[in-house]
Amino acid sequence: MKKVLVTGSSGRIGQAFFAAYQEHCEFFLTDMKKPAQPVPGTHRFVQSDLSDAKAADALCQGMDAVVHLAGIPDPDAEFAAVLPANILATTYLIEAARNAKVGRFVYASSAQTIEGYPVDRQIVPGMAVAPANLYGVSKCYGEALCSLYATQHGMSCVSLRIGAFEPADGPPLETKRDLSAWLSHRDATHLIDRAIQAEINGNFIAHGISNNRFKRLDLTETCKVLGYTPEDDAFSTFPIPSS
Numbered sequence: 001m002k003k004v005l006v007t008g009s010s011g012r013i014g015q016a017f018f019a020a021y022q023e024h025c026e027f028f029l030t031d032m033k034k035p036a037q038p039v040p041g042t043h044r045f046v047q048s049d050l051s052d053a054k055a056a057d058a059l060c061q062g063m064d065a066v067v068h069l070a071g072i073p074d075p076d077a078e079f080a081a082v083l084p085a086n087i088l089a090t091t092y093l094i095e096a097a098r099n100a101k102v103g104r105f106v107y108a109s110s111a112q113t114i115e116g117y118p119v120d121r122q123i124v125p126g127m128a129v130a131p132a133n134l135y136g137v138s139k140c141y142g143e144a145l146c147s148l149y150a151t152q153h154g155m156s157c158v159s160l161r162i163g164a165f166e167p168a169d170g171p172p173l174e175t176k177r178d179l180s181a182w183l184s185h186r187d188a189t190h191l192i193d194r195a196i197q198a199e200i201n202g203n204f205i206a207h208g209i210s211n212n213r214f215k216r217l218d219l220t221e222t223c224k225v226l227g228y229t230p231e232d233d234a235f236s237t238f239p240i241p242s243s
Contacts, residue, residue, distance in 0.1 A: 001026045002025050003026045003062060003064045004065045004067060005027075005028045005059055005067065006030070006069060007030050007059075008108070009030060009035065009045065010034065011070075013108065013162070013165055016185045017189045017193075020185075020189035020193075021189065022040070022043060027039075028045075028046070028059065029043065029044065030047070030050075031045075031048075050088075050093055051084035055092070056093045057096045060093070060099070064104070065102065065103060066097045066104070068107050068108060069108045070085070071086040071138075072135070074135055075132075076135075077135050078134065082135060090142045094146070094155075094157075105155055105157045106160065106192065106195045107158070107159045109161045109208075110139045110161060111123075111161050111208070111209070111216060113129045113136050114129060114130050115131065115132040116130030119177040122218055123207070123216060125205070125207075142159065146158075146159050150203035151203065156200055158206055159204070159205045159206065160192070161207050162183055163183045163217065164179075165183045168184060168185070172239050173234065174241060176214070178234075180215055180216040181217070182209060182232075182237075184231075184234075186231060186232060187210045187230040188208070190228065190230070194228045197227075198225065200225065204225055204226075208222075209230070213233055213234075
């Protein structure tokens with residue numbers, strides 16, 4: 001069983017991934033918040049603040065993979081919040097992963113890295129980043145950091161541009177753009193697993209949405225490289241809004 005460090009494990013995606021794959025990996029979970037329920041079995045949890053440069057070193061020791069989900073996922077976040085949570089924490093963690101010779105670094109990026117493009121334009125691999133807010137800028141930084149560590153330090157890194165992660169039984173999505181960028185819980189956990197397991201050398205940026213009828217981000221390359229097979233479609237799951 002792979003030993004996997006999951007940061008931001010008390011967040012929505014972290015909880016969903018742990019619940020889906022706790023029988024398949026040995027998890028070391030970390031977050032600034034304690035989990036709502038005790039961590040079962042051989043899995044472990046440690047409370048930590050990754051904006052402390054020393055916090056990440058011990059966490060990465062002995063890990064086969066790091067799944068970095070921690071951060072502030074707020075398009076309206078100001079720089080004072082983005083700097084420690086999204087920039088410093090990612091910088092310290094990937095350096096710790098390099099020093100610990102972690103085999104795979106999976107980074108939770110965001111569709112906000114390309115949100116500056118018109119909503120009716122599909123994003124395909126190779127397009128320049130176009131953030132529309134500082135949160136998106138911070139995620140562009142994380143993607144660039146993964147590229148740096150892959151090309152200069154030989155690490156294997158996968159950045160996941162996660163779209164609208166909302167539960168199927170939650171409130172209806174408000175816009176067609178949100179439908180086109182939807183990522184279901186089932187597809188999200190499968191995507192993270194493929195990002196850990198796929199044979200990849202160097203750096204890869206993956207598109208993290210479901211198999212929606214209309215797709216904000218093209219999935220062709222992501223499915224090919226990662227072996228990702230999304231099953232859900234927002235346009236069949238939610239009512240279709242007028243805008």
